[in-house]
Amino acid sequence: MPTLQDYRGRHPAWCPGCGNFSILKSFKDAMIELNIGPHQFTIVSGIGQAGKFPHYVKCNTFNGLHGRTLPVATGIRLTNHEMLVMAFAGDGDCYGEGGNHLIHAIRRNINVKLFVHDNQIYGLTKGQASPTSMEGMKTKNQPFGVFSEQLNPMALAVALDCSFVARGFAGDMKHLTWLIKEAVAHKGFSLVDILQPCVTFNKINTFDWYKQRVYNIVPEYNPEDRIAAFQKALEWGDRIPLGIIYRNHRQVLEERVPGIKDKPLVRQPFDLSKIETTLREFY
Amino acid sequence: MDYSIKIGGEAGQGIQTVGDTLAKVFTRSGYHVFTHQDYESRIRGGHNFYQIRLADNPVTASRDGIDIVVAFDKDSILLHENELTENGLIIYDSKSLKEKRDKGNYLDVPFVDLAFEHGGNKIMANTVATGAVLGMLKIELNILFDIIKDTFMKKGDDVIKGNINAAAAGHEFALKNCHRCSFAVEALHAAPLLLMTGAEAIALGAIASGLKFYSAYPMTPSTGIMNYIADKEAEYGIIVEQSEDEIAAINMALGASFAGVRAMTGTSGGGFALMVEGLSLAGMTETPVVIALGQRPGPATGFPTRTEQGDLQFALYTAHGEFPRVIFAPGTPEQAFYLTNRAFDIAEKYQIPVIIIFDQYLADSQWTYDGFDLTKIKYADYRLRGDVFKNLPEYKRHAFTQTGVTPLGIPGDAKHLMVTDSDEHDEEGHIVEDAETRIKMLDKRLFKKIPLIRQEIGPPVFYGKEEPEIVIAGWGSTCGVMKEAVDVLLQNPPAPPFYKGELISPSLEKRGEGRFSYKTIAMLHFSELYPFPSIDKFNYLRILNNAKITICIENNATGQFARLMRAETGFDFNHRINKYDGRPFTVNELLKEIYSRLAQT
Numbered sequence: 107m108p109t110l111q112d113y114r115g116r117h118p119a120w121c122p123g124c125g126n127f128s129i130l131k132s133f134k135d136a137m138i139e140l141n142i143g144p145h146q147f148t149i150v151s152g153i154g155q156a157g158k159f160p161h162y163v164k165c166n167t168f169n170g171l172h173g174r175t176l177p178v179a180t181g182i183r184l185t186n187h188e189m190l191v192m193a194f195a196g197d198g199d200c201y202g203e204g205g206n207h208l209i210h211a212i213r214r215n216i217n218v219k220l221f222v223h224d225n226q227i228y229g230l231t232k233g234q235a236s237p238t239s240m241e242g243m244k245t246k247n248q249p250f251g252v253f254s255e256q257l258n259p260m261a262l263a264v265a266l267d268c269s270f271v272a273r274g275f276a277g278d279m280k281h282l283t284w285l286i287k288e289a290v291a292h293k294g295f296s297l298v299d300i301l302q303p304c305v306t307f308n309k310i311n312t313f314d315w316y317k318q319r320v321y322n323i324v325p326e327y328n329p330e331d332r333i334a335a336f337q338k339a340l341e342w343g344d345r346i347p348l349g350i351i352y353r354n355h356r357q358v359l360e361e362r363v364p365g366i367k368d369k370p371l372v373r374q375p376f377d378l379s380k381i382e383t384t385l386r387e388f389y
Numbered sequence: 390m391d392y393s394i395k396i397g398g399e400a401g402q403g404i405q406t407v408g409d410t411l412a413k414v415f416t417r418s419g420y421h422v423f424t425h426q427d428y429e430s431r432i433r434g435g436h437n438f439y440q441i442r443l444a445d446n447p448v449t450a451s452r453d454g455i456d457i458v459v460a461f462d463k464d465s466i467l468l469h470e471n472e473l474t475e476n477g478l479i480i481y482d483s484k485s486l487k488e489k490r491d492k493g494n495y496l497d498v499p500f501v502d503l504a505f506e507h508g509g510n511k512i513m514a515n516t517v518a519t520g521a522v523l524g525m526l527k528i529e530l531n532i533l534f535d536i537i538k539d540t541f542m543k544k545g546d547d548v549i550k551g552n553i554n555a556a557a558a559g560h561e562f563a564l565k566n567c568h569r570c571s572f573a574v575e576a577l578h579a580a581p582l583l584l585m586t587g588a589e590a591i592a593l594g595a596i597a598s599g600l601k602f603y604s605a606y607p608m609t610p611s612t613g614i615m616n617y618i619a620d621k622e623a624e625y626g627i628i629v630e631q632s633e634d635e636i637a638a639i640n641m642a643l644g645a646s647f648a649g650v651r652a653m654t655g656t657s658g659g660g661f662a663l664m665v666e667g668l669s670l671a672g673m674t675e676t677p678v679v680i681a682l683g684q685r686p687g688p689a690t691g692f693p694t695r696t697e698q699g700d701l702q703f704a705l706y707t708a709h710g711e712f713p714r715v716i717f718a719p720g721t722p723e724q725a726f727y728l729t730n731r732a733f734d735i736a737e738k739y740q741i742p743v744i745i746i747f748d749q750y751l752a753d754s755q756w757t758y759d760g761f762d763l764t765k766i767k768y769a770d771y772r773l774r775g776d777v778f779k780n781l782p783e784y785k786r787h788a789f790t791q792t793g794v795t796p797l798g799i800p801g802d803a804k805h806l807m808v809t810d811s812d813e814h815d816e817e818g819h820i821v822e823d824a825e826t827r828i829k830m831l832d833k834r835l836f837k838k839i840p841l842i843r844q845e846i847g848p849p850v851f852y853g854k855e856e857p858e859i860v861i862a863g864w865g866s867t868c869g870v871m872k873e874a875v876d877v878l879l880q881n882p883p884a885p886p887f888y889k890g891e892l893i894s895p896s897l898e899k900r901g902e903g904r905f906s907y908k909t910i911a912m913l914h915f916s917e918l919y920p921f922p923s924i925d926k927f928n929y930l931r932i933l934n935n936a937k938i939t940i941c942i943e944n945n946a947t948g949q950f951a952r953l954m955r956a957e958t959g960f961d962f963n964h965r966i967n968k969y970d971g972r973p974f975t976v977n978e979l980l981k982e983i984y985s986r987l988a989q990t
Contacts, residue, residue: 116819145804147724150644153811161819162809168798169810170640171670177637181644181652182800184628185602189648189801210633329677365626372649372799374597374626381763384621386595389417389581 110134115164121229125276125302130162131248132279136286147190150179152177152204154196154230156223173203176211178216186372187360190290191220192219198228201237201257203272212268212295217358219289219296222259225304233307243310259299260339264332264352269294271352273333276302277313281348283318288350294358301346316346323349330354334366390445392572393452393937394522394925395439395469395682398461401438403515407459408439410536412584416757417445419579420859423448423975424755430609430693435465443526443574449721449756449869453977456572457525459518463488471962476571480521480530480563482514496525496567503562508555509547515567520556524563526574530556533578561839583758587866588613589753590722591655591681592731596625597766601650604630604641609694609921610749611655635660639667647809649772649799651733655681659690665708668742672712675740675787675795675811675834679732684748686971694874695971696750698944703951704744705919711831713838715743715846715917720868722756724916730766735845737771739794739838746918751866756797772797779803785816789829793837843920848927853879853911860933861983862962863942864950866913871912871942871977915950921957933960940964940986944973964989 107269113134120126148217149160153172160167166189170178173195183191191314200208200222211218227245228234233249243250270292282300301320303313313374314361327349329335335352360366365374394411398404408424423442429435432597440455442448454474460466460481466488473494482491482500489497498521500514508516510872516537523533534553541548563570585593592614595603605615619629628645632638636935642652656664661682670677682704688696715735719725725747732743732837773781778798784805788795800807808818813830815821850868853875863871913929916921924930933939939960940953946969951962964986968974 119820143804144614145806148648148800148807154498156710161810164806166806167808167810167818168644168674169812170643171666171811174640174670176645176669177632177640178644180630180637181604181641181646182648183644184630184641184800185645185648206633207520207637210637255695362626364623365628371601371626371628371645374601376601378472378597378599378763378766378768378769380625381593381766383598384596385583385761385763386622388585388589389582 108138109276110138113137113142113164114150116161117252118162119158120155121306123160123305124155125225125304126159126214126223126239126280128276129221129282129300129302130159132230132282133163133286135279135283136290138158140287140290140315142190147192148182149192149194150175150182151194153201154193154199156196157281159194173199174207175199175283176204176218176220180211180214180216183216183360183369184216184363184366185219186370187217187366188370192221194221194223195238196224196229197222197224197238201259205237209355211268212263212266212297214359215269215295215356217294217360220298221286223302224259224299225308227304227308229304229307240310258339258342259297260268260351261336263297263372264336264339267332267354267356268297268352269354269356270296270350272350273348274298274300275348276300277317278320281322285349289354292353294354294356319344320348323347323351390574392443392456392526392574393789394457394459395438395455395472396441396459396461396599397436397465397469399434400429400437401433402461404437404439404461405664407515407519408441410533411522412441412755412893413536414528414532415441416457416521416582418528418578419581419901420445420574421447421582422584422755423450423757425451426753427748427972428694436462438465438467444474445577447757448873450873451973451975452873453975457522460486462486466490467781475880476569476570478525478567480518480525492493496563498559498562500559503558504555507558508551510551513552513555516552516555517559520559521563522951524560525566525567525570526572528574529576532558540784557955581772581966583760584755585722585758586613586753586755587722587725587747588718588723588753589617590719591745591747592617594681594726595653595733596621596627597763598730598733599651599768600627600653600733602628602630602642602645602652603654604632604638604652604906605655606632606635606638606660608657608660609683610752610880611657611681611922613752614655616682625636635663636667639664639678639680640670643667643671643674646676646678647752647800647807649679649774652679653679655683656685656751657683657685658703661703667787669708669710669712670811670835671742672708672710672714673811676809677736677740678742679729680738680744681742682754684746684747686883686969694749696748696866696944696973697969697971698748698867698949699969700774700862701746701918701945701949701953704746710833713739713741713835713842714919715741715842716746717743718746718865718916718918719751720865720914720916722751723758723761724868725751726761727765728916731845734767734769735842738769739842740797741838741842742852746865748866750944754880772799774799775802777870778805781805787814787830787833788816789833791837792841793833838979839920843923846917846920846922848922849929850914850916851927851929851932852914854909857909857911857932857936859910859938859940860913861910861940861942862913862915862933864918867942867944868914870974870976870979871914874979875910875912877980879984918953921953930958930960938987939962940966942966942974942979944968
């Protein structure tokens with residue numbers, strides 16, 4: 107069984123008090139509780155403060171380009187579907203730069219776990235609006251306030267029939283650890299949007315702002331009712347639901363690809379001798 | 390014997406089926422064939438053609454002068470009538486075209502009526518036309534019948550029988566009624582030849598190299614590669630994923646490569662533009678990947694279905710930052726097959742991106758060969774798998790080594806972690822900011838690998854007379870047409886009509902100025918473009934420097950290869966021939982241009 111010591115990665119370069127520290131701790135706790143060793147999973151990350159996440163975990167890591175976590179994760183997972191593949195991105199990375207990939211990863215239902223550190227602002231580039239910034243929020247680059255409607259990732263995911271849709275909060279580590287474990291256990295593409303204060307740049311959506319609004323979805327709630335889930339996904343403002351918003355049991359992409367039914371692509375040998383026969387087809 | 394056949398019609402009329410079938414009949418008869426296609430960016434309508442050259446010796450380009458035009462639309466007559474050779478003929482169906490031509494070089498074959506009467510369905514009109522062309526050439530029908538049986542096997546005996554009868558009816562009609570047919574294609578009884586397009590050759594080369602993952606977004610002229618690989622997906626255990634865009638395509642391929650398999654993507658210039666950041670990512674993370682870049686005329690959407698060599702400089706210099714890359718530009722399907730194999734080997738061996746640059750002309754052209762030599766295929770697995778990886782006492786993904794290459798492990802096969810980053814990183818793959826590591830990493834990725842990669846690069850192909858006075862040079866798809874031009878020019882003095890053509894006026898000739906004193910010619914064809922070939926293996930620079938006339942031939946406007954040559958070697962061609970109308974050179978066109986350059990000298 108792995109211990110916290112096994113997951114001691116590099117020293118984080120995040121601001122003191124950043125919500126990312128709680129996400130990191132919750133994640134490690136989840137991995138330990140699930141008994142998954144550092145070499146048994148791969149994290150793909152992009153650019154932004156969330157992009158640095160795998161360096162602090164100690165695990166197989168592909169820290170690629172801004173917005174492109176999901177295509178890389180898809181390539182890895184299709185090649186080795188015995189490997190747990192997770193993607194870590196920020197709200198700018200995943201919902202802005204990589205929006206198109208999110209839509210299509212949900213459609214494919216590749217069994218990848220996506221965790222979005224959603225602080226409703228751009229941290230690494232120093233405080234510009236992100237797709238989840240609230241309408242009217244003033245920043246250096248949006249001096250008249252944000253004009254665009256705030257993106258609702260939960261409603262978007264439910265609308266696309268995403269296999270697992272959940273929201274966590276960096277301020278409730280116990281709940282977040284549970285959510286991460288649920289997402290990993292679920293078979294299908296999983297989106298966990300994690301609300302997190304940005305202590306340096308987001309002066310509106312502070313820890314207290316979230317704390318006053320978030321509530322845990324009651325156990326009686328049925329996350330497999332898509333219409334109810336859509337209603338739940340629309341909740342924002344005074345009351346923000348945390349927990350599993352929607353879940354379905356769609357077949358995952360890996361099970362549909364005939365060539366990898368018996369064993370992962372990466373374990374399949376290559377046989378040059380067949381080429382001779384194929385060449386005959388050109389005569 | 391050397392005949393050219395042009396099948397013309399609207400998109401959707403099945404001219405490709407007729408062309409493919411005829412080409413197959415010829416190659417199975419043991420004849421050499423060269424085909425090329427010209428089509429518009431539409432699914433129905435417009436005017437497309439399929440041109441087949443049929444000869445008893447290898448042919449490597451299309452020539453002007455058509456012997457048989459098969460006209461499925463009026464444009465085929467209007468546009469190609471003046472391309473007919475002296476004894477050339479146009480066959481058409483006056484009822485379908487609603488137009489009757491009474492001149493001698495027309496043969497009216499009732500494609501539709503014969504199809505209906507003998508095949509039972511007018512849909513078989515194309516089969517009638519195919520049979521009629523074979524009748525005009527006096528080629529027996531047994532091979533065509535075999536092809537019909539193979540093609541329609543799934544559709545049942547009635548369809549097979551109908552098509553056989555339709556083909557026979559067209560054949561008989563032509564034999565009986567084509568009084569002006571002077572063609573004679575004797576039965577060779579030779580072994581069938583292999584017939585393959587450039588796109589198929591790249592795809593097959595990739596499969597023969599152990600390709601396991603191909604992700605792409607459809608884009609002409611690269612789609613043929615994806616189609617072929619997808620067709621072989623089940624047989625070879627390959628995953629073909631159609632991505633949401635080209636950015637995803639290259640990133641998926643990089644993910645697959647990171648996870649442990651050989652991965653490839655393919656696109657055209659516009660899609661490649663979207664892949665560029667991913668190309669740079671491959672460079673930084675030292676992730677092997679092969680990219681097939683099929684050029685078409687730009688800028689922007691340009692001529693979506695036509696041909697150009699306009700993206701060489703783009704492929705050479707695109708992507709931010711400095712990292713090694715290899716660029717191959719096959720000139721023939723045979724080169725495409727072997728170079729694709731070498732692309733994979735080099736990508737894996739040095740953990741770099743390798744670009745195979747081609748164009749619509751090569752992608753869609755068919756060439757004939759006796760066969761390919763599979764013993765030339767190289768397959769070495771450079772990855773650390775299973776126990777080999779497990780038993781290593783220590784592993785760092787980007788550890789400094791003598792060669793700059795750190796073997797790639799398979800994530801999950803051992804407790805060793807595979808960590809890589811698009812940020813500058815240390816030996817373990819973690820983000821760093823310090824100058825010292827930066828310099829050492831750049832030395833590892835770039836300067837240590839480059840001399841080794843350079844040694845892998847082969848010299849250009851030399852063809853023609855030793856110590857040539859005239860050298861024509863080119864790269865990629867112009868290989869075949871250059872070779873044919875050299876063959877013609879080697880016959881000295883060159884034969885008419887080129888000599889007496891409009892380019893050299895009779896008055897010039899009278900004064901003797903139209904005659905050339907140069908006797909020896911050769912060509913240099915470059916298919917391994919970058920790193921630019923050194924002169925150690927073959928001193929092509931000596932040949933260029935000793936020649937009196939050097940002409941660089943390119944299917945682009947600005948002479949991108951000539952610029953590369955000058956940048957890499959300092960050598961400046963004294964003439965250039967550039968064609969940028971979106972169409973490939975024919976032999977006659979190229980000869981005219983060469984003669985005009987010689988006349989200027």
